[in-house]
Amino acid sequence: MLYAVRVRGIYATALVALALKKGYLLSDLSKTMLSRVEVPVSTRPPNITVKHGEESRDEIVIHAFPYEAGERFEADLLEEVGHAAVRRSLLGLRSVVDARAAEGCRAEGPGGVWIIVKGGECPQPGSMVRVTVVRSPPGSEVVEGRLGVELTGLTVRVMHPGSGVRISRHLTGEDAAKALRAVEASGIDLNRFSVHIRSGARLAGEGDISDEIRRLASEAERLWREGPGGEPAVLSRGEYLSLVYLPSTAKHVMDGLRASLYPTVNNHHSLKSWSSEAEGLLTDFAEEGVREGLWGGEAGDLIVRFISSRLVGRTAVVLHRRPDGETIRLGPFRVSSYRPSSGRGGEIVLERTFRSPGVYDGLGLERRPGDRGVTHVYLGDWLTIHEYYDKGGRLLGVYANINTPPEVGFEGLKYLDLLVDVVKRPGEEPETIDQGELERACRSGLLTDKLCEEAARQAERASGLLRSRYP
Incomplete structure (x- = not known):
C-alpha cells in the first residue's frame, strides 16, 4: 500500500x-x-x-x-x-484493548502493560474491561485509557459510547462547515456516539468523511456490544507514535538528503536544532551565499569554527542526552581553549573547580573542594575525556565518556550519551563500566543496532587510548 x-x-x-x-x-x-x-x-x-x-x-x-x-x-x-x-509508545494511541481490572483504577493490558483507567467509576478488580488508550507518551511506562471504543480514521475519530462533535483547531471557515455537514449527512446518533473531526478532513470530500464516520461508528458499536474477552488482547492497534x-551523525545524513533537493551547508540540521535563533540565522545567511554561488556547503563548517572560537573565555554547558530522553546539564564550565582542525574537527577544552565535596562517578574516588576538572571535547570524535586533578595538580583519574560526536552552539555543546564508559586510575588498567546498561538499551531497541556496534568499538578504542596516554 x-x-x-x-x-x-x-x-x-x-x-x-x-x-x-x-x-x-x-x-x-x-x-x-x-x-x-x-x-x-x-x-x-x-x-x-x-x-x-x-x-x-x-x-x-x-x-x-x-x-x-x-x-x-x-x-x-x-x-x-x-x-x-x-x-x-507502549500501546498506540486510540488502540482498543481488553484488560483485566485491578485495584486503584488500574488494568493489566496486553503484554503486561498497566493502564490507568480514567473517567467514570473504577472497574471491579478482577473483571475484564474494554478500553481505548488515550495517552501513551513515547518512552513512558504511564499509559492511560478510558472505558469505551474509539476508532481512528484518516479524517475522523468516532467513540462509542459518547456524544457530541469536536473539530480540529486546524479546521476553520468552509473546511469546518464541510465537516459539520458531513457529520449531519452520516446520520449517526450523536447522543450515542462522539465524533472528532481530524485536520486531514480538509483534504477529503464531504461524502468521504460521511462514509468514514458511518463505517467507524458501526465497527465501534459492534466492538462495544460484544464485550471484552477472557484475556488481555489488542483489538485495534490505533495510531503509531x-x-x-x-x-x-544522523543529522549529517539528513543534510545530504536535503542537499539533494535544495542548497544546503554542512551542519545545517545540527545548527538549526539549537533552541536559540542565532545558529539558525547564521545558517540561513550561509545558504543564501550557496544559492548565489558565492561559496559551497563548507561554509557550514566555518560556522562551527566561528561559534567554537566565540565560546573561549565564556561559560558553557554540556547537554548530556541519555537514550531514554533525560537531558543532564553538565557545568557550567569555563571554556579555556579551542584548537580548530579541518572540516568538522577540533578540540574544545573545558575547565571547572569543584567547591563542594563528593565522589567522582565511575572512579569511586573522593572529590574535595579545590579539585579541578579538565574536559577535552573532540568535535567529530566519539570520546569526551574528563581529567580530574587535586588542588596540587596531581592527576586523580580519567573518565572517557562514549558519546556521539558533539554538536556546538552558543549555549555550549551537546551529544547523545552511549551509556558505556571507560575509567582509569593512575597506575591501574583501564576499566569499562556500565556495559549492562548499554546492552539493555540495545536489546530493547532504544538504540539502533549500528549505534550499539559503534559504542562497543569506541569503548574498546577508549581503553587503548587511556592506557597509552595516562600510564
Missing part, C-alpha cells in the same frame, strides 16, 4: 527527499516546501505526519495511521540514518 506523508519543521526538506526515495506519496505540503521543490503532491489526507519535536529539535515525531504505516516509515528512516535513539532522536 502507498502511504501519504505530511512533513513539517526543520527536517521537512530532508524528509521529502527521504519519502520520495522510499516510495511514499507526499500530502499537504506547506507553501514554503512547494516553492522549494517540484514534486508531485497527493490530494489524499496524510497517513503519516513527521515533524521535529516540541520539546527538542533533535527529535523527529512520527505520528501515523494505520499503525503499520508508522512502523514502516520509522524503519525506513532508521535504515537511512543508521544512528538514532528511539522511544515508542514514536520519537526518534537524531545525533550529529
Whole structure:
C-alpha cells in the first residue's frame, strides 16, 4: 500500500527527499516546501505526519495511521540514518484493548502493560474491561485509557459510547462547515456516539468523511456490544507514535538528503536544532551565499569554527542526552581553549573547580573542594575525556565518556550519551563500566543496532587510548 506523508519543521526538506526515495506519496505540503521543490503532491489526507519535536529539535515525531504505516516509515528512516535513539509508545494511541481490572483504577493490558483507567467509576478488580488508550507518551511506562471504543480514521475519530462533535483547531471557515455537514449527512446518533473531526478532513470530500464516520461508528458499536474477552488482547492497534532522536551523525545524513533537493551547508540540521535563533540565522545567511554561488556547503563548517572560537573565555554547558530522553546539564564550565582542525574537527577544552565535596562517578574516588576538572571535547570524535586533578595538580583519574560526536552552539555543546564508559586510575588498567546498561538499551531497541556496534568499538578504542596516554 502507498502511504501519504505530511512533513513539517526543520527536517521537512530532508524528509521529502527521504519519502520520495522510499516510495511514499507526499500530502499537504506547506507553501514554503512547494516553492522549494517540484514534486508531485497527493490530494489524499496524510497517513503519516513527521515533524521535529516540541520539546527538542533533535527529535523527529512520527505520528501515523494505520499503525503499520508508522512502523514502516520509522524503519525506513532508521535504515537511512543508521544512528538514532528511539522511544515508542507502549500501546498506540486510540488502540482498543481488553484488560483485566485491578485495584486503584488500574488494568493489566496486553503484554503486561498497566493502564490507568480514567473517567467514570473504577472497574471491579478482577473483571475484564474494554478500553481505548488515550495517552501513551513515547518512552513512558504511564499509559492511560478510558472505558469505551474509539476508532481512528484518516479524517475522523468516532467513540462509542459518547456524544457530541469536536473539530480540529486546524479546521476553520468552509473546511469546518464541510465537516459539520458531513457529520449531519452520516446520520449517526450523536447522543450515542462522539465524533472528532481530524485536520486531514480538509483534504477529503464531504461524502468521504460521511462514509468514514458511518463505517467507524458501526465497527465501534459492534466492538462495544460484544464485550471484552477472557484475556488481555489488542483489538485495534490505533495510531503509531514514536520519537526518534537524531545525533550529529544522523543529522549529517539528513543534510545530504536535503542537499539533494535544495542548497544546503554542512551542519545545517545540527545548527538549526539549537533552541536559540542565532545558529539558525547564521545558517540561513550561509545558504543564501550557496544559492548565489558565492561559496559551497563548507561554509557550514566555518560556522562551527566561528561559534567554537566565540565560546573561549565564556561559560558553557554540556547537554548530556541519555537514550531514554533525560537531558543532564553538565557545568557550567569555563571554556579555556579551542584548537580548530579541518572540516568538522577540533578540540574544545573545558575547565571547572569543584567547591563542594563528593565522589567522582565511575572512579569511586573522593572529590574535595579545590579539585579541578579538565574536559577535552573532540568535535567529530566519539570520546569526551574528563581529567580530574587535586588542588596540587596531581592527576586523580580519567573518565572517557562514549558519546556521539558533539554538536556546538552558543549555549555550549551537546551529544547523545552511549551509556558505556571507560575509567582509569593512575597506575591501574583501564576499566569499562556500565556495559549492562548499554546492552539493555540495545536489546530493547532504544538504540539502533549500528549505534550499539559503534559504542562497543569506541569503548574498546577508549581503553587503548587511556592506557597509552595516562600510564
